[in-house]
Each structure stands twice: as C-alpha cells, then as structure tokens.
Amino acid sequence: MSRILMLSWEYPPLLVGGLGRHVHALATSLVAAGHEVTVVTRHTPGALREEYAEGVHVVRAPDDPPAFPVENGNMAGWATAFNHTLTRAALRAARTAGYDVVHAHDWLVAHAAVTLREHLDVPLVATIHATEAGRHQGYLPHPHNRTIDDVERWLAAEAARVIVCSEYMRDEVVRQFGVPVAKTDVVHNGVDVLRWYARPRAIAAARRRFAGDAPLVSFAGRLVYEKGVQHLIAAVPRLLETSPGLRVVIAGDGPYRAELEAMASPAVSFAGFLTGHSLTALMGASDCYVVPSIYEPFGMVALEAAAAGTPVAVSSTGGLAEIVEHGVTGVTFRPQDPEALAASVGSVLTDREFARGLARRGRRRVREDFAWPEIAARTHAVYEAAQASGGMTREAERVLAADRLLTA
Template sequence: MRVLMLSWEYPPVVVGGLGRHVHALATELAAAGHDVVVLSRQPSGTDAGTHPTVDEVVEGVRVLRVAEDPAHLEFERDMVAWTLAMGHALLRTALTSITGWRPDVVHAHDWLVAHPAIALADVFGVPLVATIHATEAGRYAGWLSSPLSRQVHSTEWWLANRADTVITCSTAMRDEAAELYELDPAGIAVLHNGIAPRRWRADESRVAAARRRFAPGGEPLLLYFGRLEYEKGVQDLIAALPRVRRAHTGTKALIAGTGTAAEMLVGTARTHRVRRSVDFLGHLPDEDLVALLAAVDVVVLPSRYEPFGIVALETAAAGAPLVASTAGGLGEVVVDGETGLSFTPGDVTALASAVGAVLDDPEAAARRADTARARLAVDFDWARIAAGTAAVYAAAPVERPTQLGRPKIPTGNVFGRSAPAAAIRPPRRS
C-alpha cells in the first residue's frame, strides 16, 4: 500500500514517545514492502534559511522534513497559531512536492497534524486513519478549564470523528477516547507500541563506570527516565525517597530527562529534604541511558497519567527490575508480580513499599525482569504491530467527508466524574 503518514515529530526531531513510535512503524511498514512517505517538520525555532525543507529516503522511508514558515511563532507561547502554521507548511509541501504519487491511506498521529491530514484525505479521497496517542483531558484528569485546553480537545474530537478508523496504543486509551470523543469503542483498533530489544544491550565498561559514578559505596540506585511533566508523577518518587532511605540507607534517585516540571521537582526534593540524594541528569545520549539502566537497582515509573508507557518496554529490553504505577497503558504493559511490581497512581506509601520489595529480594526482581524481556518478542514486536496496522489500513472504509459542528464541552469534568485526588495537578495554562 501507499501510505502517507503525518507526524509533528520524527527523528531526529523527537519530543517524546510519539516520534519513536512513528519512526518504528514507518520503517517496519517499508521493510514489509509498503510505500511509505512521512510528512514531518524541521526543529522549532528554525527557518528555511537555516533548515530548508529536505526530501530524502531514510531506512526505506521517504521523509519530507518541512521548513518553518517565516512568521515569528513559538510553540510554547503561540501553540495553536504555531500548530496551524506547521499544518499549512505540511499541506503546501505535500501538494507541491509529492507529484505523480497518490496515497492509498492517510495516517495522522495526534491532533497537531489534524488540519493537514484531514485536508489531504479529502483531496485524495482516501481513508483517514488517526492514532490517538494521548488526550488533553487525560493529561489534566478530565478538566479543560483553560481556553487553550478546550481548543486542543475540540481539535482532537474533530480528528477522531472525521477519521474513518481510529487507533489507540492501549485498551485504556481506547476507552478514554471513546468516552471523550463520543465514539463506539468497538470501532477503535488497539495496537500496542513495540520495541527493538537489540538497541538496549549495554557495554559492560560503561555500566561499571556508571556504578562507580553514582554509587561508589554500593548504594541502592533508583532511576526514572522520560519527560519531566507533572503527569509523569516524578514528584511521588521523590516524596517516597525518605521512606525508602529509612529502610535502605544511602538510596539515591536518578532523574533522567527534561520538561516543564524540572524546576518544580527540584523544589520537591528540597521540601522532602532529599535534594542531595536526587541527581537530575537532564537528557542522556542513548548509550549512557542504556548503561544506566543496566547499572541501577530499580527503574521507577510513577505516572499519574500514561496512555501506553513505552519506557516500560525499554526497561524490559534492558533487563532492569521495574516498579510502575497502574496508570493507563502501564497497567497493561506491566503484569504485577510477573514482569514488575505495580502500585496505584499517586500512592506514595505503596510506591515506597514496592521499591523496598525489589531492594529486599533482588533475585525475585531479576526473575521478573527476565520474564518481562521474554514477553517483548511475543506481544511487542514491531513487525507484528506493523502488519496489524496494514490490516487496519486495508479494512478502513472510505466515508464521504462530512462537516462537523463544534463539540459541546462540559464546564465540569469531561469524564463525568470527579477527578481522583492523585491525578489533580496545578493549572498550567491561563
């Protein structure tokens, strides 16, 4: 099939797990013989002078990295305007650069590419498939209290309702999308994220160096890696650290990643009087992260909201013991007691107890890690996921494009229930 894929991130422009997902899916589809074109962008803050549009074939995939237009727009300050400008640039490039080639399907990844994806599906008269990787309401426990959140949610609703087929990465996300966008859950395909385990083999000298650097006296090491955002729950890991340290003297927490919650997390460490026991490492190159995964005693993923949890797969591929919340997709990826230990999101006491259980019985933790790694080739193989995606493409109906009115957004919680205390976060936007 001829597949036109749109994503606001694609390596080397990667913001989170979405970019890695789209890259792995595109390359696996190409390896299976499909003709794949990816429309993405150049880094934000650049322009056609510094980063012109590039049209190249990488790993069997034709990738168009579209230059930003001249308008002075910033994602953080002008999110909607920036997104519309990016969409216009993607659409213009597709219509002027992809000549003599017609897709069989348009595949949109998340709301940021809704406008160009819908337009291109309409122009070509082909099915529109949309993967919903996360939701604005989910990130804020059902509260859409700012104008910007309502704008994002309504665009997500439009994409989901205009799409001929919707895909989510977990059953939890399927149920969330069905409730938020008024969809029949039976019509939503669930296709998990995957993992390439061969990337996660560590060099032993790097592992030893990491251990010497962070635990010269043999101290227990905990690791979180991923984006530093409130919904990732890193504040709960820091809050649990004093309890862990009382039972396991000298325990340190290593925090790898960047994000808008970084400053807040430093303050949280000070509040709990563990600042000297928490190392904020920033973004780590892949080889350093892999070595650190092999060096630590426990990886902790304390998310309060998690559509899937690809970091859990990466932890399993590295063979590291895992403690994770049951938020969203993590509850499907991690089998409590078999492939890791789980706890209720936001439950600091349960988090500390689970970490303590791993540190108290490293042999049992190693057995769970082995089971988690073995499961990857069965349930999270990208070749199988790509084949499932191709089957969704082939079965997608071609519906006549319809014009949709604006969705009604409740003034209260859009999930129709009170947000659990563990999920409530400070307002981000005004």
C-alpha cells in the same frame, strides 16, 4: 504493497517524547514488510530537508515565519502555523507519488491530515496517543486546552479508523469523543529489544557516573505534572530507610523541572535529556526503573526498560496496568501514593533474586508480545479496513445523505 503518507510533529533526530520513537519504529517496520512510507514532519537544524533514511522517505518542513512562541503550554497558535507548512511539504511530496492512506499521529497534525485526505481522496487513519482531557485529569482549565480537546474530537470524527494503544485509551476515546467502538482499533506500541541492549562496559560507566556501588533507581521522560515524578521524589526518604545510599536519577526535561528540583533531596540528581546509548546504559545500570505516572495511555518506556533487562515498578493506571503483571513481569503501586511506591520499589531493591526474576520474565514478555514486525502488521490491517470502508467520515456521510434527499 501499500503506499502510506504519515504525518508526525516529531521524528528522529527531532525527539520530544515517545511519539517520535513510535513513528520511526512503525515507519521502518512497515518498510521492512515491503510497503512504501513517506513521513512528513518538522525540520530541525542540522537535518536534511528531504532524504531516504532506513528506507523511509522523510520530508521535513521548516517552521513558517513569523514565529509563534509556545507560552504557558499554549501550542494552539504554533500548531496552526505548523500545519500550513506541513501541508505544503506533503503536497509537494504527493506530486510524484500516489498514496493509499494518510496516517495522522495526534492533534498537532490534524488540519494537515484532513486537508490531505480531501486532496488525495484516500482514507484517513488517526492514532490518538493521548488526550488533552486525560493529560489534565479531566479538567480543561484554559481556552487553549478546550481548543485542543475540540481538535482531537474533530480528528477522531474525520478519521475512517482510529488507532489507540490500549483498552484504557479505547474507553477514553469512546467516552470523551463519542467515537464508535467499532471504529477504534487497539494496536499496542512496540519495542525493539535489541535497540535497548546496552554493552556491559556502557552499563558499568553509567553506574560509576550515577551511583557507584549504591542502589540505583531511575526515571526518564518529559518532566510534566502528569508523569508523577513528584511522587517518586516524595518516596525517597522512605526508600533510604531500607536502601541506604540510594541514588535516584531523573532523566529528561520539561516545564515542571524547576519545581521538581526544588523539592528533591541530595539523593536525587537530574541528568537532563538523554538519548541513544546514554539512556539505554542508564536503564541497564538501574536496579529498578520507575514509571510513577498519574496519566499514561500506554507506558512504552516501561517496556523499553524491561527490554534493557531492568525490573520495572509502575503505577497501576491507564495502559501500564495492562502491560505489567504485578509480581510477574514487574511490580505495581497505586498512583499518587508515595508510600505504596516506596513499598513496591523497596521490594525490588531488597530482594535481588525477586528482582532478577522480574527482569527475566519482563524481557521475555516484551520479546514475545510487543515486537515491531507484529505491531506493523496489525497497523497495516487497520489501513486495509479503512480502505475497505471507503474512508467514509461523519461529514461525508452527512453530505451523501443530503445528496440522496435532493435526488430522491
């Protein structure tokens, strides 16, 4: 049995994107395997400051005053303040519990993670879910973007092991941050197939709400430029030619929403942020679920839609190209190419037998290759590797080398 201290800036009921769902599923799966897990995260109104939920010890840290507003995507100041309160909450939890490893999820918890690594004298494992450079297609336009890039590089250097979700992300982290290949571990995201099963009555209600008898295409995610929703919207006129009456539903919110709404035709509707059964029902009701991302380290939402029994169409970029086999478990298209998107999605909408085959094989692939118990076991193996290495970091290696010179 291992005792794991996990740090994340989001955790249910506070969900911003896929990271919170990932951490929740990983934590509960590790507990189910017999390990002790404490998750220290951000507090949200209505949630308990501390509780045991599904066997996980959850500690929620309230924001420190004064408030640090997030403006123009600049989260650096807010993250610095957040790490202070996160560190204090984690240290309080550590008074009554010993830990074997600290597991940090992304740069937003980096400072707290390194502090706790030093204080508890245990290895640090870091999961890099995405990079700032990747989100901006290699361009770091503002000082805060470059600051975030530096924090990501520092976290990767300080960690004993770095977990990434795909071979694509391993290449990116190695290239971008100079992390040794031997120090990185590819552990795919997992999906709970049962979690994404919607009852027929809920699916029927979603169809009545969003499309009636018309073909239904959906997308769910954070509305930011790199998710590529603008290309899905641009493909709608072409899709309407082969699928009259088509309805496209975009679920989610984000800073790019107003621009997307301005470019959308009447065939497109914005459902806002959907969670739980509402999102599952939308996916299950859809004739095709589209992931038009420009940048996507893994693409967990494509697997979630497949688990819901829906044929998926994804851009052939990043981790998406690794998890969807064109014509077998879904269809793919060139990123940032509305014509190619329309052709691929159209092939699903106009051939229902083809679509049913994709859905059937896609769901089977999720069940066989992305089950959470197996993902949790692979993650725990990384913890054991970090402990076996002694948790040595670049900085620790430099200090040790200096000490040896002084005593030689």
